[in-house]
Amino acid sequence: MVSKSDLILVAGITGGVGQLVAAKLLAKNLNVRGLTRNKAQAESMFDRQVELLEGDLREPNTLVSATKGVDYIICCTGTTAFPSARWDFINFVQPSNDPQAVDSEGVKNLVANAPHDLKRFVFVSSCGVLRKEQFPFKLLNLFGVLDAKLEAEKAIIASGFPYTIIRPGRLIDGPYTSYDLNTLIRAKTDGKKAVVLENGDRLNGETSRVDVANVCVESLFYELAVNRDFAIINSGERPQNTNWEQLFSHL
Numbered sequence: 001m002v003s004k005s006d007l008i009l010v011a012g013i014t015g016g017v018g019q020l021v022a023a024k025l026l027a028k029n030l031n032v033r034g035l036t037r038n039k040a041q042a043e044s045m046f047d048r049q050v051e052l053l054e055g056d057l058r059e060p061n062t063l064v065s066a067t068k069g070v071d072y073i074i075c076c077t078g079t080t081a082f083p084s085a086r087w088d089f090i091n092f093v094q095p096s097n098d099p100q101a102v103d104s105e106g107v108k109n110l111v112a113n114a115p116h117d118l119k120r121f122v123f124v125s126s127c128g129v130l131r132k133e134q135f136p137f138k139l140l141n142l143f144g145v146l147d148a149k150l151e152a153e154k155a156i157i158a159s160g161f162p163y164t165i166i167r168p169g170r171l172i173d174g175p176y177t178s179y180d181l182n183t184l185i186r187a188k189t190d191g192k193k194a195v196v197l198e199n200g201d202r203l204n205g206e207t208s209r210v211d212v213a214n215v216c217v218e219s220l221f222y223e224l225a226v227n228r229d230f231a232i233i234n235s236g237e238r239p240q241n242t243n244w245e246q247l248f249s250h251l
Contacts, residue, residue: 005031006030009067014038037054053066060109099143129149162227194235195211
């Protein structure tokens with residue numbers, strides 16, 4: 001599994017989950033490279049503790065340097081499920097940053113540019129990708145976000161890379177966009193509810209961004225998490241220590 005000499009690329013490092021993933025990797029003394037559209041913004045967050053490269057998933061030629069020599073990729077990119085300022089409308093008509101562009105085509109571009117010897121591709125997807133006709137996922141998918149996430153999942157699996165696909169429920173906690181890296185590393189922000197993992201896409205509920213980041217990082221240490229797609233929510237009383245090996249062994 002992951003070692004101190006491995007290089008881990010975090011795509012979407014300035015997002016709520018991405019920041020937490022980077023902080024947790026650094027806390028384990030692992031080598032982190034961050035992919036970001038805005039290097040200056042990322043530098044203000046990470047204070048030179050992370051190698052940062054500027055690139056955009058929508059533009060494949062910008063990904064070549066970012067993916068070169070990496071051993072693992074953790075992709076926690078994404079845009080809003082419903083039309084918003086983040087969609088970057090062109091002439092108020094054509095969005096350039098909608099789910100199809102980011103969550104589908106963007107992730108496919110990242111897969112296509114990954115090294116042939118990549119050890120693992122970890123992808124943060126979403127609950128509901130296999131239940132798009134059911135409530136409330138039918139509403140969530142009105143503008144195609146679940147369609148896009150599922151397309152990305154299929155591209156990752158078809159690539160032949162070892163993968164871990166994580167499907168969180170409705171995200172809560174964070175996104176910590178005003179916190180600096182040291183605050184994130186030291187923060188005791190784990191939720192009060194236990195982590196629940198289950199194969200496939202059958203869980204309903206809320207998921208702490210902290211635990212999404214936790215499972216992204218912890219999955220790198222367990223063969224049990226390789227080539228698995230599973231849902232994660234928080235439910236029930238949280239034990240003093242989360243036993244990740246036991247959680248993954250149930251998959």
